[in-house]
Amino acid sequence: MTRARTSLLPYLLLAPSLLFLAALFLVPLLQTIGLSLTENGELSPANYQRMVGDLNFVPSLRNTFVLVLVVVPAQVVFALAMATMLQKLRLGRDIVLWIWTIPLGVxxxxxGLVWLAILQDRGYLNSALMxxxxxxxxxxxLTYETPVALFFSVVAAEVWRATAIVLVILVAGLQLIPREYAExxxxxxxxPWTIxxxxxxxLLRPSLQTALILRTVLAFEVFAVVYAIGGRNFPVLVGEAFVWQTDNQNTGVAAAYAMLVVVISLASTVFYLRALRTPPEQQP
Incomplete structure (x- = not known):
């Protein structure tokens, strides 16, 4: 009896978390799937057809993927450099880490509004240049006539805002690597480069895998920063879901956009799990 209770203990401890996830994730997910696949109470692909036929579908899909392909690698590179620099510091390390993670509280x-204040026509950047x-x-x-400048404005805002997430994960991973290996x-x-x-x-691969999964999923869901800086001049997938829900009052097409983001996020997660799989000899 004691052995049976011991074997069930991990599952009992996980049960509250699983119930919480089921209530706040699984149930809404099933409802979203139902909304995207029904019209007038009947099963229909009409919502997905409207989504694909939407004028902004291709631009939003392209913008989202290009943004992810630029932002995520840049954040990983910056975070790796910053984490490595922190490892070399002897004094003030905690203060520097605290300063670098301030954007996490924003x-x-x-x-997006901060960067809008910097980059708008009468913003701080133009004032300084004048x-x-x-x-x-x-x-x-930040207009449709300057798509390259608008794109890199969004990239700069996202890199500034979310690199700290990757940094925290990589700093924790570096602390788990025994110093004896490098010595x-x-x-x-x-x-140093060879080391x-x-x-x-x-040895940092598990932390990189976690950071990439988290950051990529969040990057595919980017909306507020883009909407604040570029509005409708830079459409993204989640932004189009918002427009169809609020402006067009069409929950079905909004749900179709949401499900597309979910599928893309799951596919990217599977890719990272396979590409950065930890070898058995490195597993704890």
Whole structure:
């Protein structure tokens, strides 16, 4: 009897979390699937057909993927560099980490409004450039006529806002790597880049996998930052779901957009789980 209770204990401890996830994730997910597949109470692919036929569907799909392909690698590179720098610090390490993680306390919408204040026609950037004599008057950066500037404005805002998430995960992963490995490699004459490439990165793979999954899923769901900076000038998938729900009052098509984001997020998760699978010898 005691052995049976012991074997059931992990499941009993997980039960509240599973019930919580079922109530706040599984049930809404099933409802969204139902909304996307029905019209007038009957099963129909009409919502997906309207979604694919939407004028902004292709631009929003393209913008979302390009944004993810640019933002996520940039954040990983910056976070790796920052985490490695933190490992080298002896004094003030906690203060530097605290400063770098301040954007975590800023909401998506607030971050978008901050960058809007910097980049709009009468924003701080144009004011500084005019004061330096670089430009003669306000230069628009966030209009449909300047798609490249608008895109990189969104990239800059997202990198500033969310790199700290990746940084925290990688800092925790670096702390789990025994220092003896790097010290032994130094004894045998390995250079810092070789140690980083041959020792640190392979042992950091589980943390990289977690960071990439989390950040990629959140990047596919980007909305508030984009909406604050570019509005409808830079359509993304979640933004189109919002428009169909609020402006067009069409819950079915909004649900279809939502399900597309879910499918893409799940596919990216499976990709990372396979591509960054931890070898058995490195598993605890």
């Amino acid at each position: 909401s998506d919408l607030a971050a 004061a330096l004599g670089v430009i003669d008057g306000p230069t628009p950066w 032994a490699a130094e004894v045998f004459g390995a250079r 980083f490439r041959r020792i640190t990165l392979p």
